[in-house]
Each structure stands twice: as C-alpha cells, then as structure tokens.
Amino acid sequence: MPRTGVVVVGGGPSGLLAAMSAAQFSDVLLLEEHKTFGQPSHCGGLLSLDANEKLGVDIGKDLVLNSIRGFVFHSPSGFELEVDAGRPCAQVIERSLFDQHLAELAERRGCRLLNLRALSIRQRNGFAVVEAENGIEFSAQIAIDAEGIGRRLAAAAGFNSRVREAVPAAQVTVRCSEVDPSFAHVFLGELYGDLMAYTIPLDRRTARVGCATRRTDPARVCEMICKKFYGDYRPILSSRWAVWTGGPLKETRIGRIILVGDAAGHTKPTTGGGIVFGGIMARHAGSAAGKFASTLDEEKLAEMDENAKPMVRRMRRLLLARKLLSASSDRTLDRGIKIMGSRVEELRSLLRSTDFDFHENVLPDLLQALALTRIPIMLLADVLMRTFNY
Structure with missing residues (x-):
C-alpha cells in the first residue's frame, strides 16, 4: 500500500x-x-482585488477577465440602487x-x-x-x-x-449586443429565490447570470433575467450545481x-x-x-x-446577514433598499473601504436599515436564534 x-x-x-x-x-x-x-x-468568479494575497498565490493577469467598480441592487418592486465605488473594487476570473x-x-x-x-x-x-x-x-x-x-x-x-441543506444553483454565460462591464447586478426578493440572483459582466458583450434557490428551478430564474435585461441574448455555456450558505x-x-x-x-x-x-x-x-x-x-x-x-x-456573522435577508419579505426588502438609497454617498464610501470578501462589517448598516422598516421584533429574534443554534 x-x-x-x-x-x-x-x-x-x-x-x-x-x-x-x-x-x-x-x-x-x-x-x-x-x-x-x-x-x-x-x-461566478467574482473575487476581491487582493485575493492573491489572501490565498498566497499569484493570480496572473491572463486569468482576470474583467474588473468591476460597483453593484446595482434590484428590489422586488423594481427599484434599482446603484453603488459606484468610482474605481475597481472586485475582479472576475476564469475559474x-x-x-x-x-x-x-x-x-x-x-x-x-x-x-x-x-x-x-x-x-x-x-x-x-x-x-x-x-x-x-x-x-x-x-x-x-x-x-x-x-x-x-x-x-x-x-x-x-x-x-x-445545500441550495440548488444554476448559471448561464450569455452573449448579447451590449453589457455594462463596470457593474455587477444583484436581484433580491421571492421572485429570485431564497438567496439571490446575479449578473456578472465579463466584457462589453458577455455576462454570467446565476441564481440559487430551493423555491423554483434556478435555471428558469436565469432565463427570466436574461429575457428581461438581455433581450437578444444567446446562451453559450450553462451549468447546474449546489451552493452552501449554511455556515x-x-x-x-x-x-x-x-x-x-x-x-x-x-x-x-x-x-x-x-x-x-x-x-x-x-x-x-x-x-x-x-x-x-x-x-x-x-x-x-x-x-x-x-x-x-x-x-x-466571520462566517457566522455573514450567516446572520444572509438569514436576515432570507427571512425578509418583499415589502421589507423594498423599504430597506429604498432607505439605503437615501444614503448613497455613505454606501459609496463603504464600498471603497470595505473588503469585498470580508463584508461582514456592513452588517450594522444592514441591521439599521432593516430596523427602520419596522421588522417585527419576534421575527428578528427568531432569525438570531436560528443563526447561532442551527
């Protein structure tokens, strides 16, 4: 042997x-x-700019497809919150x-x-x-x-x-007439599943569209997003797997x-x-x-x-954030994102200073925004209890 x-x-x-x-x-x-x-x-291939330092390896330029400078958050009712760091804040790699x-x-x-x-x-x-x-x-x-x-x-x-407890996921890479390469998009709400859906630009004509959910077929959610935002899209690569969000x-x-x-x-x-x-x-x-x-x-x-x-x-704190989002109704998410939209300059500053990987330091802001939407205290208590006693 x-x-x-x-x-x-x-x-x-x-x-x-x-x-x-x-x-x-x-x-x-x-x-x-x-x-x-x-x-x-x-x-999805989205990493922080200093991922090479955290992982102790050199991520060569030939592995990087794109750099993004901000995010657009989509509320369930269609409200869009754009947060622009004004400079690259994350990179997209070919996994x-x-x-x-x-x-x-x-x-x-x-x-x-x-x-x-x-x-x-x-x-x-x-x-x-x-x-x-x-x-x-x-x-x-x-x-x-x-x-x-x-x-x-x-x-x-x-x-x-x-x-x-794993969450089914799907992703499709599409070609279309035009993609804004500077922003990744995040879609929140029941329509997009119990985690979220996203688009990640690879260049001016190519993007990855993904979703993770137990509520419906994640591939159908991807198709819905493609039809809505990339009307003339052509799928060039698709995959299914499962993601872990349970800490x-x-x-x-x-x-x-x-x-x-x-x-x-x-x-x-x-x-x-x-x-x-x-x-x-x-x-x-x-x-x-x-x-x-x-x-x-x-x-x-x-x-x-x-x-x-x-x-x-760190993972437990982010688990709390994820459970808060998953437990929030569409109405709560709408109100929370709109409240955050009134603080765009603060969010821009936060995006510039926040480590893309270790973003648990935005949790206090998230809690404050959700508190302003008058989430029932019992719901918040239940989420906290499930976070630390799963």
Whole structure:
C-alpha cells in the first residue's frame, strides 16, 4: 500500500491550496477524479482585488477577465440602487483556468497529483486510509477531504454532513449586443429565490447570470433575467450545481481526517462563494496537516483549530446577514433598499473601504436599515436564534 505524509482528496481551489501548504512540511499526494482540473466549472468568479494575497498565490493577469467598480441592487418592486465605488473594487476570473494554474503551482511545490476517484476515507491502525478506484489504497499520516459539497466521503467517515441543506444553483454565460462591464447586478426578493440572483459582466458583450434557490428551478430564474435585461441574448455555456450558505460545520476534524472547503461548509454564507473563504481555511489546515505528518505532534492540529476561529466568526456573522435577508419579505426588502438609497454617498464610501470578501462589517448598516422598516421584533429574534443554534 503506497504511504505518504498527507493525502488530499479533491482538486478544487481548497484542495490544491491545502496541498501546497502541506507540501512545505511533508510529502503530499492529491487525488482528483476529473481528468482536467477546473472542470466542470461552477462559479461566478467574482473575487476581491487582493485575493492573491489572501490565498498566497499569484493570480496572473491572463486569468482576470474583467474588473468591476460597483453593484446595482434590484428590489422586488423594481427599484434599482446603484453603488459606484468610482474605481475597481472586485475582479472576475476564469475559474477553470484558475484551478489549472493552482494545479501547476502545486506540482512545482512538490505535490504529486493523480487522476483517481476516491471511494472512501477511513482511519485504520493509526493511519488515514483512502481507497481509490481500481482497488488502489493510499495510507497517510493524515487525510484532507476537499471533495466538495456532496460530502459523500465525509458522511461515511462519521461527519454530520447536513448535505440536504445545500441550495440548488444554476448559471448561464450569455452573449448579447451590449453589457455594462463596470457593474455587477444583484436581484433580491421571492421572485429570485431564497438567496439571490446575479449578473456578472465579463466584457462589453458577455455576462454570467446565476441564481440559487430551493423555491423554483434556478435555471428558469436565469432565463427570466436574461429575457428581461438581455433581450437578444444567446446562451453559450450553462451549468447546474449546489451552493452552501449554511455556515461552517461544527465538526471539521475527526482523528486524522480534516474537512476543508465546501466539504467543511467554508463558504461565504451571503453568496455561497467558496474560493477565498475555503482557501484561507484550507491553507491553515494544510499547514497543520503537513506539520503533524512530519512530527506527529497533536499540538499542530490544535493550533489549526485555534487559527481557524477568526474566520469561523466571520462566517457566522455573514450567516446572520444572509438569514436576515432570507427571512425578509418583499415589502421589507423594498423599504430597506429604498432607505439605503437615501444614503448613497455613505454606501459609496463603504464600498471603497470595505473588503469585498470580508463584508461582514456592513452588517450594522444592514441591521439599521432593516430596523427602520419596522421588522417585527419576534421575527428578528427568531432569525438570531436560528443563526447561532442551527
């Protein structure tokens, strides 16, 4: 049975970043079931301008399709609130090329990458054992599960996967006669699902349109938005998947198995995006796993848990914001967005100074705006209770 220090299952951004971090201290093997890294691609691709610093990798200019300088928020009644930072505040990347770039970096840093599908992860005789297709088994000092939102391996290993809470999502890339490349659009309200819908411009003629909802078919919502805003559109790429907006799982490590990325619930609860949040947490996990594999010092894993606490708190605060939005009626959202519209200059200043990834610092403004719409106190209390006791 081949033996290694760290074995990583899953070749998305979280798995690759975990592998690179672990490779600083130990030998690393990564298993990816798809022959091409980054495929299939399920991502809006909107990142902060400093994502490379947070992830510890260089995002080359060839991976960036566009930069945006603001957002247009659409209320349920059709009121539009444009917030223009006046300068670039986020970037749009090509996700499939980004994953392939990370895979190349991982190999350069000494990781061994294999195209094999993992069938199970379990602990046996003091080791983490990954069973792969074709009857191949790999033994390691520690395993990192970055399999994604399906969490099939995690559930079999004893984790509470909560996978039924995932939200179905769809995205279509369209070509049309004209797209404003400077603004992404956010659509709120029951018509657009229990999370939101969005458009992200790639250039002056191409945009990504996406939606995540349990209430209806998200692909139909995408089609509705395309017909309304891009009347002459032509679909060129479509995809379906599921996003996680339920916050971090309470248990992400059992013995010598660590969950990272979507498998651990490490996504941004307000959008379901997982590149930056999952990547930061994966780097902590990979570093700890590599140190543990080389020393067998349990304190290294305890340090990982401690280092993760600030990010866990961030995700919980954003989970509160998401639940407030999901619990708000169309009437409440209309009034809230209109109230925010009377404070455009403040919002512009906030957008310029706010970290696009860590936007939980706008939560006080959101709470104030929603409070002004006279949300029933019992509803607000219920949302708060469900946030911290799910």
